[in-house]
Amino acid sequence: MVRAAGGLTVRAPVTDLPLVLDRVSLNAGATRILDRVSLTITAGAPTLIVGPNGAGKTSLLRLCMGLLSPSAGAVTWGGRDDRAPVRRAIVFQRPVMLRRSAAQNIAYALAQAGVPRHARAARVCELLDRVGLAALSGRPARRLSGGEQQRLALARALARDPEILLLDEPTASLDPAASRAVEEIVLRAAQGGIKIVMASHDLGQVRRLAGDVVFMLRGTVREQGRAADFLDHPSTSEANSFLRGDLVI
Amino acid sequence: MVSRLRKFVLAALCGFTLGFAPALSADRSIVVASTTSTEDSGLFGYLLPLFTAKTGIAVKVIAQGTGQALDTGRRGDADVVFVHAKAQEEKFLAEGFGVKRHDVMYNDFVLIGPKADPAGVKGKDIESALKTIQTKEAPFISRGDRSGTHTAELALWKQAGIDIEAGKGSWYRAIGQGMGAALNTASALQAYVLSDRGTWISFKNRGDLDILVEGDKRLFNQYGVMLVNPEKHPTVKKDDGQAFVDWLISPEGQAAIAGYKIDGQQLFFPDAEKKGS
Amino acid sequence: MSDELSAWQLIIGLDPALLAIVRLSLAVSLSALALAALIGLPLGAMLALLRFPGRPVFVVLLNALMGLPPVVVGLAVYLLLSRSGPLGAFGLLFTPTAMVIAQTIIIIPIIAAPTRQTVEDLWHEYRDELIAMDVGPIGRMMTLLWDARVSLFTAVLAGFGRAAAEVGAVMIVGGNIEGFTRTMTTAVVLETSKGNLPLAMGLGIILVAMVIAINAVVWTTRAWSARQAG
Numbered sequence: 001m002v003r004a005a006g007g008l009t010v011r012a013p014v015t016d017l018p019l020v021l022d023r024v025s026l027n028a029g030a031t032r033i034l035d036r037v038s039l040t041i042t043a044g045a046p047t048l049i050v051g052p053n054g055a056g057k058t059s060l061l062r063l064c065m066g067l068l069s070p071s072a073g074a075v076t077w078g079g080r081d082d083r084a085p086v087r088r089a090i091v092f093q094r095p096v097m098l099r100r101s102a103a104q105n106i107a108y109a110l111a112q113a114g115v116p117r118h119a120r121a122a123r124v125c126e127l128l129d130r131v132g133l134a135a136l137s138g139r140p141a142r143r144l145s146g147g148e149q150q151r152l153a154l155a156r157a158l159a160r161d162p163e164i165l166l167l168d169e170p171t172a173s174l175d176p177a178a179s180r181a182v183e184e185i186v187l188r189a190a191q192g193g194i195k196i197v198m199a200s201h202d203l204g205q206v207r208r209l210a211g212d213v214v215f216m217l218r219g220t221v222r223e224q225g226r227a228a229d230f231l232d233h234p235s236t237s238e239a240n241s242f243l244r245g246d247l248v249i
Numbered sequence: 250m251v252s253r254l255r256k257f258v259l260a261a262l263c264g265f266t267l268g269f270a271p272a273l274s275a276d277r278s279i280v281v282a283s284t285t286s287t288e289d290s291g292l293f294g295y296l297l298p299l300f301t302a303k304t305g306i307a308v309k310v311i312a313q314g315t316g317q318a319l320d321t322g323r324r325g326d327a328d329v330v331f332v333h334a335k336a337q338e339e340k341f342l343a344e345g346f347g348v349k350r351h352d353v354m355y356n357d358f359v360l361i362g363p364k365a366d367p368a369g370v371k372g373k374d375i376e377s378a379l380k381t382i383q384t385k386e387a388p389f390i391s392r393g394d395r396s397g398t399h400t401a402e403l404a405l406w407k408q409a410g411i412d413i414e415a416g417k418g419s420w421y422r423a424i425g426q427g428m429g430a431a432l433n434t435a436s437a438l439q440a441y442v443l444s445d446r447g448t449w450i451s452f453k454n455r456g457d458l459d460i461l462v463e464g465d466k467r468l469f470n471q472y473g474v475m476l477v478n479p480e481k482h483p484t485v486k487k488d489d490g491q492a493f494v495d496w497l498i499s500p501e502g503q504a505a506i507a508g509y510k511i512d513g514q515q516l517f518f519p520d521a522e523k524k525g526s
Numbered sequence: 527m528s529d530e531l532s533a534w535q536l537i538i539g540l541d542p543a544l545l546a547i548v549r550l551s552l553a554v555s556l557s558a559l560a561l562a563a564l565i566g567l568p569l570g571a572m573l574a575l576l577r578f579p580g581r582p583v584f585v586v587l588l589n590a591l592m593g594l595p596p597v598v599v600g601l602a603v604y605l606l607l608s609r610s611g612p613l614g615a616f617g618l619l620f621t622p623t624a625m626v627i628a629q630t631i632i633i634i635p636i637i638a639a640p641t642r643q644t645v646e647d648l649w650h651e652y653r654d655e656l657i658a659m660d661v662g663p664i665g666r667m668m669t670l671l672w673d674a675r676v677s678l679f680t681a682v683l684a685g686f687g688r689a690a691a692e693v694g695a696v697m698i699v700g701g702n703i704e705g706f707t708r709t710m711t712t713a714v715v716l717e718t719s720k721g722n723l724p725l726a727m728g729l730g731i732i733l734v735a736m737v738i739a740i741n742a743v744v745w746t747t748r749a750w751s752a753r754q755a756g
Contacts, residue, residue: 067657089658096655099673099755108669112659140755156659280620280701289720294704311620311701325609326619429719454721484609484617 016077016085016163017195018042019064024073026059026219033059035219036073041164045211046186046196048227050203052248055216057199058093061166064197065090089162093169095153097141102133102152105141109156127155131185147178154185158194165189167198171205183209203243207231215239217248278307279489282319282327284397285427287472288312290447290516295509300496306489314427316395322346322475325482328490331497333397333445333472347475351498354506354517355471358401359449360462361432362387362441370441375465376409383411386420388440390431393423401470402443408467432458445470447516472517474498497521534728543705547729548736551709554622554696555689558629562689563682566634570641571667574649588642591635596628596688600695603628607699620701625709628695633685640681645670676755679748683741690737710736 019041026034034056041047049057062068063075066084077085098105106124115123128134131151136144141152150170157165167186171179179202187209190196200206206213210227215234223230223239234240242248287293288310297308311321315332319341322330330347332338341347360378362370368387370378382389392399406413413421424434428448435442436456444452449460462468474494479487496502503519510516536544573584605611607619607627618624648670656666671678693711700707702716710733717726 062654065658067654086660092654096651098652098655098669099676101754109659112661112665140753142755160659285719288716291720307705309620309701309703309706311703324611325614427719429721433719433721452721454723482609484614 314396566637597694
């Protein structure tokens with residue numbers, strides 16, 4: 001949503017997708033973290049980003065969120081390169097909870113997203129229900145379990161009414177039950193029209209969620225395509241080794 | 250949660266500001282710069298309520314050394330100065346900071362020391378006592394703070410023919426504090442100290458100390474009062490300040506001064522001239 | 527205040543002069559604390575979040591000012607507020623307001639310096655999330671200050687302790703005037719110099735009890751807050 005003059009909130013008239021990365025590089029000192037990555041993300045089924053540790057998945061997501069700036073190359077949203085997008089949100093692998101209750105965490109995210117005070121209470125309840133935390137609304141957020149905190153982080157992200165939701169290995173530290181809960185929320189969000197871009201370590205998760213897969217290695221995109229194609233018939237040998245479970249250097 | 254805390258903080262702040270309101274809206278008051286010896290003797294606690302009851306003017310006393318009190322007057326931070334060092338007061342007058350000087354009261358200085366009197370100075374002659382102290386290098390506490398008492402002490406050394414600046418050694422301790430503090434130090438160190446009688450009589454921590462030399466004419470201590478010159482500092486409350494000066498030298502004020510006693514002993518002796526000096 | 531009565535008799539008899547002194551001490555120290563917190567908390571937070579050339583110098587300076595000698599502040603404020611000084615027209619010298627001003631200056635660094643450290647540490651933890659939620663600079667400051675409140679209580683308490691114990695500055699700018707600017711600490715000095723050591727000690731004990739009571743209140747609030755924060 002965009003805050004127009006007079007305090008009204010209106011839907012942004014333009015869409016922020018497709019997200020196009022054109023030969024984007026990212027350096028940290030002498031190290032090349034992303035090397036001429038070219039990628040197009042369009043609306044539709046979830047895109048899962050896979051690859052070994054250090055491939056640059058996290059950096060790619062952070063760059064898409066605006067937490068990092070590219071050292072070279074161009075990033076365009078919805079065909080524009082002048083204005084940063086508003087309706088995007090991110091969930092980190094280890095979420096940081098504000099030192100307040102679960103409901104207040106969500107209310108905070110709503111406030112930052114420009115939702116007027118009188119509308120917040122209803123939205124907070126709605127979001128708590130959506131992630132299954134209605135019973136814990138008054139609990140101090142930092143005392144929630146890992147899975148509950150991740151679901152709360154999801155609620156905070158969804159509070160921003162995003163067009164694109166970035167997730168950085170959100171279930172990597174969670175037990176299977178908590179992971180399933182998170183995946184269900186993500187799937188429902190995708191079915192509701194939100195574009196999901198998610199880094200994952202878990203090939204089973206890729207099979208369950210992905211429409212498209214992007215395979216990264218050493219800061220570059222090695223292969224990308226429809227999930228079924230990639231998982232059953234990868235075109236590159238590295239992808240093959242990766243899917244077999246080898247350590248791909 | 251945040252708004253509740255904000256409301257609480259605001260309420261607390263209002264409460265404290267209002268708590269100051271009575272002090273700020275005090276109707277009539279004057280600031281009198283006086284000396285620590287007068288304050289420590291308790292005279293003001295006795296005298297001022299009488300003045301306030303009669304005139305409705307509150308008197309705020311700042312107690313400092315005489316030199317400091319006169320400087321406060323020079324800066325215009327006081328309306329009246331009430332001190333006891335005639336030479337310094339006349340300099341103040343000559344510089345144009347005071348309107349007119351009036352004698353108010355006198356008492357005397359006494360030489361205090363340990364009852365056992367290790368230096369053997371007991372007697373009636375202050376000059377020979379000081380000479381003995383210096384010769385025997387007996388421990389001596391000096392105010393060291395440009396106060397009336399300090400000024401008198403320095404004058405006495407000079408009269409005794411001693412150049413104290415050159416002649417002082419580690420036996421001479423200048424502490425730069427008020428009379429009470431000096432007596433405390435003398436009590437703790439078993440030393441000699443020059444004090445005004447008023448402070449001594451009301452002092453409670455005597456320990457082993459006692460009066461060793463008194464009655465010498467040179468130990469006479471005169472107090473004077475002056476209104477700070479409104480021409481130098483237009484903010485001086487000249488009417489109320491003058492009212493205080495007038496009351497001090499009036500028969501009523503003089504009788505009040507004479508009425509101040511501790512353990513039946515009178516501390517200050519009124520001596521204002523009927524027409525001022 | 528009567529010299530003959532002991533300190534305990536004064537407390538039990540609720541001696542009005544004693545009550546006035548206690549009320550003034552609390553009013554001055556708590557007012558100075560409120561003002562210093564109002565200034566020092568945002569100041570520390572801003573210094574933690576902003577980046578500008580020469581910032582390390584300011585950080586070191588702020589830390590060093592925690593050790594600013596109170597008497598020096600008292601003297602400086604005295605010269606400022608004196609009738610012969612630049613702010614003399616306000617007639618604030620020898621009033622409780624002057625005492626509040628001096629104490630506020632003294633305790634601002636005591637609150638601001640630890641705040642800067644606490645907010646800086648918390649920023650490292652919150653950085654990604656707050657940027658991801660599009661939180662602006664003022665929002666970051668407010669959020670970090672609120673979330674760090676449990677730690678900041680300690681800084682604020684340190685400030686109060688210093689204000690309540692302070693005697694040099696309030697003596698100089700207040701003048702220790704009976705009934706107007708006499709606080710617990712300056713009363714202790716006065717009674718000591720009059721040789722009334724038992725009374726002075728009694729006043730001192732009352733002062734310590736007052737500070738302990740306030741610390742207890744803050745401790746309870748802090749514990750409650752910590753439970754809320756999780």
